[in-house]
Amino acid sequence: MRPLHIRNSKGRRLSLDPSTVPAIELVGIDKKFGPVHANKNINLGVAKGTIHGIIGENGAGKSTLMSILYGFYQADQGEIRIGGRPTVIRDSQAAIAAGIGMVHQHFMLVENFTVIENITLGVEGGPLLGQSVDRARVELQRLEKEYGLEVDPDAVIEELPVGAQQRVEILKALYRGAEILILDEPTGALTPAEADHLFNVLRILRDQGKTIILITHKLREIMAITDTVSVMRRGEMVATRATAETTVEELAELMVGRRVLLRVEKGEANPGAVLLSVTNLTVKDSRGVTMVDNVSFEVKAGEIVGIAGVAGNGQSELLEAIAGIRKPTSGEILIDGQPVAGLDASRRRDLGLAHIPEDRHHMGLVLKFEEYENSILGYHRDPKYGRGALLDLDAIRADAEEKIAKYDIRPPNPRLKTANFSGGNQQKIVVAREIERDPKLLIVGQPTRGVDVGAIEFIHRRIIETRDAGKAVLLVSVELDEVRSLSDRILVMFAGRIVGEKTSDAGEQTLGLMMAGIAA
Amino acid sequence: MTTASVPLPNWISYGLIPLLNLMLAFFFSGLVVWAIGENPLKALNFLIQGSLGRGDAIGFTLFYTTSFIFTGLSVAVAFHAGLFNIGSEGQAYVGGLGAALAALALDHYVPWYVTMPFAIAGAAIFGAAWALIPAWLQAKRGSHVVITTIMFNFIGAALMVYLLVNVFIVPGKMAPETRTFLPGGQLPKLDWLMGLFGLDQGPAPFNVSFLIALVMCYLVWLLIWRTKLGYEMRTLGISPSAAIYAGVPYVRTVIIAMLISGGLAGMMALNAVNGAAARLQVEFVAGAGFVGIAVSLMGRSHPVGIILAAFLFGILYQGGADLSFEMPSITRDMIVVIQGLVILFAGALEYMLRPTVVRIYQQFVKA
Numbered sequence: 001m002r003p004l005h006i007r008n009s010k011g012r013r014l015s016l017d018p019s020t021v022p023a024i025e026l027v028g029i030d031k032k033f034g035p036v037h038a039n040k041n042i043n044l045g046v047a048k049g050t051i052h053g054i055i056g057e058n059g060a061g062k063s064t065l066m067s068i069l070y071g072f073y074q075a076d077q078g079e080i081r082i083g084g085r086p087t088v089i090r091d092s093q094a095a096i097a098a099g100i101g102m103v104h105q106h107f108m109l110v111e112n113f114t115v116i117e118n119i120t121l122g123v124e125g126g127p128l129l130g131q132s133v134d135r136a137r138v139e140l141q142r143l144e145k146e147y148g149l150e151v152d153p154d155a156v157i158e159e160l161p162v163g164a165q166q167r168v169e170i171l172k173a174l175y176r177g178a179e180i181l182i183l184d185e186p187t188g189a190l191t192p193a194e195a196d197h198l199f200n201v202l203r204i205l206r207d208q209g210k211t212i213i214l215i216t217h218k219l220r221e222i223m224a225i226t227d228t229v230s231v232m233r234r235g236e237m238v239a240t241r242a243t244a245e246t247t248v249e250e251l252a253e254l255m256v257g258r259r260v261l262l263r264v265e266k267g268e269a270n271p272g273a274v275l276l277s278v279t280n281l282t283v284k285d286s287r288g289v290t291m292v293d294n295v296s297f298e299v300k301a302g303e304i305v306g307i308a309g310v311a312g313n314g315q316s317e318l319l320e321a322i323a324g325i326r327k328p329t330s331g332e333i334l335i336d337g338q339p340v341a342g343l344d345a346s347r348r349r350d351l352g353l354a355h356i357p358e359d360r361h362h363m364g365l366v367l368k369f370e371e372y373e374n375s376i377l378g379y380h381r382d383p384k385y386g387r388g389a390l391l392d393l394d395a396i397r398a399d400a401e402e403k404i405a406k407y408d409i410r411p412p413n414p415r416l417k418t419a420n421f422s423g424g425n426q427q428k429i430v431v432a433r434e435i436e437r438d439p440k441l442l443i444v445g446q447p448t449r450g451v452d453v454g455a456i457e458f459i460h461r462r463i464i465e466t467r468d469a470g471k472a473v474l475l476v477s478v479e480l481d482e483v484r485s486l487s488d489r490i491l492v493m494f495a496g497r498i499v500g501e502k503t504s505d506a507g508e509q510t511l512g513l514m515m516a517g518i519a520a
Numbered sequence: 521m522t523t524a525s526v527p528l529p530n531w532i533s534y535g536l537i538p539l540l541n542l543m544l545a546f547f548f549s550g551l552v553v554w555a556i557g558e559n560p561l562k563a564l565n566f567l568i569q570g571s572l573g574r575g576d577a578i579g580f581t582l583f584y585t586t587s588f589i590f591t592g593l594s595v596a597v598a599f600h601a602g603l604f605n606i607g608s609e610g611q612a613y614v615g616g617l618g619a620a621l622a623a624l625a626l627d628h629y630v631p632w633y634v635t636m637p638f639a640i641a642g643a644a645i646f647g648a649a650w651a652l653i654p655a656w657l658q659a660k661r662g663s664h665v666v667i668t669t670i671m672f673n674f675i676g677a678a679l680m681v682y683l684l685v686n687v688f689i690v691p692g693k694m695a696p697e698t699r700t701f702l703p704g705g706q707l708p709k710l711d712w713l714m715g716l717f718g719l720d721q722g723p724a725p726f727n728v729s730f731l732i733a734l735v736m737c738y739l740v741w742l743l744i745w746r747t748k749l750g751y752e753m754r755t756l757g758i759s760p761s762a763a764i765y766a767g768v769p770y771v772r773t774v775i776i777a778m779l780i781s782g783g784l785a786g787m788m789a790l791n792a793v794n795g796a797a798a799r800l801q802v803e804f805v806a807g808a809g810f811v812g813i814a815v816s817l818m819g820r821s822h823p824v825g826i827i828l829a830a831f832l833f834g835i836l837y838q839g840g841a842d843l844s845f846e847m848p849s850i851t852r853d854m855i856v857v858i859q860g861l862v863i864l865f866a867g868a869l870e871y872m873l874r875p876t877v878v879r880i881y882q883q884f885v886k887a
Contacts, residue, residue: 325764346767355765363765368758373751378766380751389747 021084023048023211024069024100024180029078031064038064040235042078046180046228051202051212053222053243056232056255057424057452062215065232066182070102071095082180101173105185105450106361107165111158115151116140119172136175143174147204161312163194170201180211185450187221192480192512193310199225217452219248231255256454264457266464269488272301274337275352275441275472276322281331283317291317293496294331299441304463304473306487306504308480310515314496315476316358319445322474323355324348325363336440349378354434358445358476364430365418372400372414375433403432408458424455431459435466442466443474448482460486480511528881534820538866540873542832545865549858556854558847570842571835575714577842579724583796584808585827585834586726589733590788591812592830593740594781596821598665600744601777602757607654607669608785609809610676614650615786616793617680618642620688620698620800623705623793635705639794640732640787647786648779650676655778659771665778673809684802697801707795727795729787736784737823743780753777785809817867829866836862 022045029042038061046052056062067073069080071089079086082098089095095102109118116136124132137153144150149167157165166186173181183202187195202212202225214226222229223243230240231254239254276299283292292314299305307315320326322333324345333340335351345355355378357363365374376385376396385399386392400414407428409421418426427448434442444463448456463486467473477483483490490502492514500514550560571581591608598605605611622638654668684696707728714721744750756763756773763770792804811833818832819825840855865872 323765324767344767344769345765349767357765362759362761364762366755366759366762369754376751377755377762380748380766386748389749390742391746391748391751393746 021048022046022081023083024213025081025084026065026069027079027081029065029068029075029080031068031073031075037235039068039075042237044230044237044240046211046213048083048211049206049209050227051206051214051225053214053216053226053229054232055216055219055222055229055251057217057454060232060255060452061235062232063184066102066184066213066215069095069182070100096176096178099177099179101170101176101178101181103166103169103173103181103183103186107169109157109165109168112156114154114156115160115168115171116153118157118168119153119175123176139175140171143171146208147174148201149174161194163190163197166190166194166198167201178210180213181205182213182215184215185217186214187216187218190311192478193516195221217450217456219251219453222251223248233257252453255452264460264464264485266486267468269304269467270302270470271488272470274298275301275335276443276474277332277334277337278318278322279332279334281318281321281333282329283314283321283326284329285317290329291496292321292328295493295496295498296331297491297498299472299474301440301472302467302470303488304467304475304486306475306477306483306490307493308483308490308511308515309476309478309493311478313493313515315478315493316445318493319355319358319443319474319476322443323353323357346378346381349437349439352440354437354439354442356430356434356442356444356447358449360423360426360430365426367417367419369418370415371404371409371418371421371429372397374418374429375400375403375414377433379433379437403429403436406436407432407462422452424451427451427459428455431462435462438469439471441472441474443476445476446478447475448477448479480508480515484508484511528878532877532881534825537870537873537877538818540877541866541870542862544873545862548865549861552854552857552861553850556849558849563843563847563850566843566846567835567839569839570846571839575719576722576724577838578719579714579721579726581831581834581838582726582730583724583791583834584837585830586730586733586791586795587788587808588811588815588830588833589737589827590791591785591809592815592819592826593733593736593812593823594783594785594788594809595812595816596819596823596826597740597744597753597784598777598781599816599821600750600757601753601773602760603658603774603777603781604666605651605669605778605781605785606666606813607651607672607782607809608788608812609805609807610669610673611647611650611782611785612788612805612809613673613680613803614676615643615647615783616789616800616804617683618644618646618786619789619793620701623701624698627702627705630704632704632706632708636707636728636794639705639707639790643786643789644783645786647789648783650786651778651782652775655775655782658778659774677803681802684800688800695801697797698799701794701798705794706798707790709795725796727791729791729795732787732790734827736787737827740784741823749773749776785812788812814863814867817870818863832862832866833859 024046026042026044029039031039042065054062064073068075069089071091071094080089081087087098089098110121116133119140120132120136126132140153149171151164151167157168186198190198206212216222226243228240229243229246229251231238231251233255279296281292281295282290285291295318309315317326321328324340324343335348335353338351340348340351361367366377385396397414404412404414409425409428418429447459447463451459463473475483475486484504487504490504490506490511491498492500492511494515494517499517502511553560553563571577591612594608595605619639619642622642623635626635626638650672654665654672657663657668658665681696688698689696690699709721709725709727710730711721744754752768752773755766756768788808793800797804815826815829815833818829836859840858844850844852844855
C-alpha cells in the first residue's frame with residue numbers, strides 16, 4: 001500500500017504510514033486579492049510517490065493555489081513544506097530549485113525552436129550551446145527510456161501534435177530535476193488516445209517515486225488515475241478523499257455544492273428542413289495538405305449532428321470552412337439554401353449562422369476587451385448596437401447585462417476585462433452571444449473544453465434547447481461522451497473523410513474503432 | 521499569473537507610473553548634466569523658464585505641442601489597428617504640399633477662414649495619399665508596413681526637394697521654398713487665447729492649428745472607442761484571428777486605418793506651413809513625425825495621454841533650445857540625449873517599475 005496522508009472531515013490528519021513525511025505540504029495557506037478571498041486557510045499534504053488530484057469549479061481557487069506553489073504569487077499567510085522542510089518560494093526559479101515542475105494548461109514552449117532547444121532553454125549552463133545540447137541529448141535519452149516519454153529531440157515544436165508538445169513540457173520539468181510535478185488541466189487539448197498515453201506516463205512517473213498533482217475538471221480522469229483527491233470550492237478545501245473510497249457523484253456534489261445531473265436529458269429529435277448542406281467539400285491547409293477530403297452531409301432544423309473524431313482529422317477545418325474563416329478548395333456549402341462561397345464570416349451571420357469556435361482565446365473572444373465589447377463581437381454592425389457609424393454603448397451594455405443575468409456569468413460585471421473571467425465564464429460569454437442571436441444554424445466546436453462541471457451542464461442544456469427551438473446544430477467535439485450524449489446523428493471523421501454515420505446509441509467501442517480508421 | 525496581469529487602479533497605471541518614469545528620466549538627465557560639470561538644478565530651472573516662464577516661451581512650447589499632437593495621433597490610430605506607422609514624418613512632409621497648394625491657390629481671393637477647410641483637406645488628403653501605397657502593400661501583399669513607410673519617408677523627402685527646387689522656387693531667389701502666403705493663406709496666431717491668460721506670445725508662432733489639433737483629439741477618441749470602425753480596428757489590432765472570426769474585413773480596415781493615420785500626420789503641416797512659416801520649406805517637419813512615435817507610446821495611444829505627452833515634448837524642445845543657449849556647454853546634442861532618456865524611461869521602459877509598484881500596491885491593499 002502506498003503511504004497516504006489525508007485529512008478527515010474534522011481536519012485531523014489520517015496517516016496510513018506515519019513514518020513518511022509528505023513530499024509537499026501546505027499549511028494554512030491564505031491569499032486575498034483585494035476583496036476576493038481566493039484561498040482560505042488551505043491545508044493539504046501529498047505523499048511522495050502518489051498522484052493527487054485537485055478538482056473544483058473555475059474560480060474555486062485551484063489556479064491561485066498552484067500559482068503560490070510555483071512562486072507566481074506569495075501567500076498572505078501560511079507555510080509551504082517540501083519534504084518536511086519549510087520553504088519560501090519567491091519565484092519560479094525557487095520552485096524549480098525546490099524540485100517543483102509545472103506543466104501549464106497553455107504550453108510555455110517556443111514554437112519555432114526544436115524540442116532539445118526548448119528543454120535546454122534557461123539551463124544552458126554556459127555561453128556556448130554545443131556542450132549543453134550534447135549533455136541534454138544524453139539525459140533526454142535516459143528520461144525517455146525511463147518514463148516512456150518518446151519525442152524526437154530535433155523536431156520543431158510547432159510541427160508536433162499537442163500530445164507530443166505536452167511530453168516536451170513534462171521532459172522540461174524532469175530535466176530540471178523536478179520531483180513534484182504539477183499538471184494544470186493536462187488533457188484539455190488531448191485526444192482520448194493521447195490522454196491514455198499521458199496517464200501511462202504519469203503512472204510510470206509515480207511508480208518511480210515522483211509526486212504528481214493533477215488539476216482537472218474531469219471527474220473521470222480523477223477516478224481513473226489519482227490515488228487521492230481534494231475538492232476545492234470558493235477558495236476552500238472542502239474535502240480530501242482516497243479515490244478508491246469515493247464516487248463521481250460524491251465529488252461532483254462536493255465541487256458544485258449541490259447535486260449535479262451528469263447525464264443530459266433530451267427528447268426525440270424532430271428533424272425539419274435542411275438548413276446546412278455541404279457537398280463534396282475539400283479544404284487544404286496553408287501547406288497544401290488536404291485536411292477535409294470530399295465531404296458531403298446535411299444538417300436539418302431540429303437536430304443535432306455530432307462529428308466525432310480524434311483531433312486533427314479535419315473537424316476544425318470543416319467548421320472553419322462553414323463559418324467563413326477558411327476558404328475551401330472545392331465543393332459547395334449552402335446555409336438555409338443559399339450558397340455561401342465568397343461570403344465572409346459576417347455575411348454568413350446575416351444568413352442565420354452562429355458559430356461557437358473551438359478556441360475562445362484566439363477566436364471567440366478578444367481577451368483584452370471588456371466583457372460587453374466581446375458580447376457584440378461579430379455582430380457589432382447590427383443596427384441594434386448603434387445606428388450609422390457609432391456604437392450605442394448604453395444599448396450594448398444593457399444587452400450584455402441581460403445575457404450575464406440569463407447565463408449566470410460571474411462576476412456579473414460587463415466592464416471587467418474578459419481575461420479576468422474564468423474559463424467557464426469566458427465560454428459562457430461566447431455561448432450567450434451566439435445562442436441569443438436566435439440563429440437558424442448553430443455550429444459548435446469543443447463547447448466545453450476547459451469548462452467546469454456546473455457550466456458544462458448549463459451549456460449542454462442550452463445547446464439542446466436550441467435544437468428544440470427548431471434550429472439546426474452541428475457539433476464538433478473530441479470528447480466522445482459529449483458527442484454521444486448530445487447528438488441525434490453522429491458522423492465519424494477520419495483523415496479528412498466522413499467514414500460513417502451512426503445513431504446516438506452507437507457503442508463507444510464501435511465509434512472508437514471508426515475514429516481510429518479501423519472499421520467503417 | 522505574473523504581476524503583469526494584476527489589475528491596478530487607473531490613477532496608478534495612467535498617473536503614478538508615468539510620473540515616476542518621468543522623474544527617473546529627469547534624475548538620469550540630471551546625472552548627465554552633472555557629469556559634464558554643470559549644475560543640474562540650474563539647468564532644470566533654465567529648461568522650465570525657457571519653456572513656460574514667459575509668454576513667448578509658452579507660445580513656442582504650444583507650437584511644438586501642436587505638431588506633436590498631430591503626429592502622435594497619427595501613430596496612435598495606426599497602432600490601434602496593429603500597424604506600426606513609422607512614416608508619419610514623410611506623410612507630414614507630403615501633407616505640406618496639399619496645405620501649401622490650397623494656400624497658394626486661394627490666398628489672393630479669400631480670407632483665411634475660407635482657405636482653412638481647403639488647407640485641412642489638402643494636408644489630410646496628401647498625407648493620406650502618401651500612406652496609401654504602404655497600406656495597400658501591407659493589406660494585399662503582406663509587405664511589412666514598418667519597412668515600406670520608412671522607405672516612403674526617403675522617397676517623400678526626395679520628391680519634396682525636387683518640387684521645391686525645380687517647381688515652387690521663387691524665380692531669382694536662392695532658398696528652395698514657395699512664395700510667402702498672403703494672410704488669406706495663413707492660419708492666424710492665437711494671441712487672443714494667450715491674452716485670456718494675461719500672456720503675450722510675441723513672435724511665437726502658436727496658431728489656430730492648435731485648436732484643430734484638439735478637435736482631432738476628440739474625433740480620434742470618438743473613432744477608436746465609439747464607432748464600429750474603431751471597434752473593428754481594435755479587434756484587428758489586438759487579435760487578428762478574432763477579427764477573421766468576427767468577419768472584420770482585413771484589407772479594408774488596414775487601408776482605412778493607414779489613410780486616417782497618414783491624414784492626421786499630413787495635418788501637422790497646417791501648424792508648420794500655414795501657421796508658422798507661411799510658406800512651404802525644405803524639411804519643415806524636422807523630426808516631428810518621429811517624435812510622434814514617442815508621444816503615442818508615452819500617451820498609451822489615448823488622445824488625452826497624447827496631449828500630455830506632446831506638451832512634455834514641447835517643453836523639452838522649446839526649453840531645451842533655451843537651455844543650450846543659456847548654458848553653452850549643454851549643446852543641442854545634449855538636449856537630444858535628454859529627450860532620448862525621456863523616451864527611454866517613459867516609453868520603452870514603461871513597464872520597468874510596474875512589478876515593484878504592483879508589489880507595494882498589494883502590500884497596501886492587504887493591510
